[in-house]
Amino acid sequence: MTQKIPVPLSRSLAREIVRTYKSWVRSPITPDTRLRASEIGETWKFSFWDSLILAAAEQDGAAQLCTEDLRDGQIVAGIRVVNPFS
DSSP states (O other): OOSSSSSOOOHHHHHHHHHHHGGGOOOOOOHHHHHHHHHHHHHHTOOHHHHHHHHHHHHTTOSEEEOSSSOTTOEETTEEEEOTTO
16 A cells, blocks of 8 residues: 555555554464465465465455455465455
């Protein structure tokens, strides 16, 4: 949101948005989450960071993940990838 959209947000505004919504986050990143991320990355050839997001989504039972970094419509670990910009 600070770089890849037509009118990027300032970093300070992006941080404020994260602060606003941080209380909603209930998914701890545990050693098991990291291990699962490593498995996802190895299986699907994703970066560790993309894999960590997917592992956390899987851990929370998400059906969809909105991201522009993965292929729209792809299903990874039972999660459908949705690219909001495609």
